[in-house]
Amino acid sequence: MFKQLLCAMFGMGLAFSAAAADVLADMHAEMSGCETCHADGAPSEDGAHEAAACAECHGGLADMEAPHPAHDGMLECTDCHMMHEHEVGTRPACDACHDDGRTAG
Numbered sequence: 001m002f003k004q005l006l007c008a009m010f011g012m013g014l015a016f017s018a019a020a021a022d023v024l025a026d027m028h029a030e031m032s033g034c035e036t037c038h039a040d041g042a043p044s045e046d047g048a049h050e051a052a053a054c055a056e057c058h059g060g061l062a063d064m065e066a067p068h069p070a071h072d073g074m075l076e077c078t079d080c081h082m083m084h085e086h087e088v089g090t091r092p093a094c095d096a097c098h099d100d101g102r103t104a105g
Contacts, residue, residue, distance in 0.1 A: 023083070023084060023085065024081060024082075024083045024084075025037070036053070037054075038050065038053075047076065047078060050078065051076050051077060051078070054077040058077075
């Protein structure tokens with residue numbers, strides 16, 4: 001439970017607002033529709049376009065606040081941020097390194 005709470009806190013950012021509780025895809029779509037993240041409004045086959053869209057607006061993992069830099073080169077944004085769901089940081093990718101709620105490394 002602690003691991004999920006910690007991942008959620010860092011995944012969504014500590015400056016969490018009430019609006020951030022909405023599905024992230026809805027918030028992004030309000031900017032300019034599904035094209036905010038998807039080419040022609042449709043998901044790409046490999047997710048590369050969406051990953052590039054994240055970096056275009058938010059910067060690369062190495063340039064972001066913790067815990068993002070520690071994951072640079074290992075994970076994509078969508079490994080933790082499930083844009084069309086409410087939960088953040090609960091995907092199996094977290095369990096590969098974070099088996100007891102402590103930071104790996």
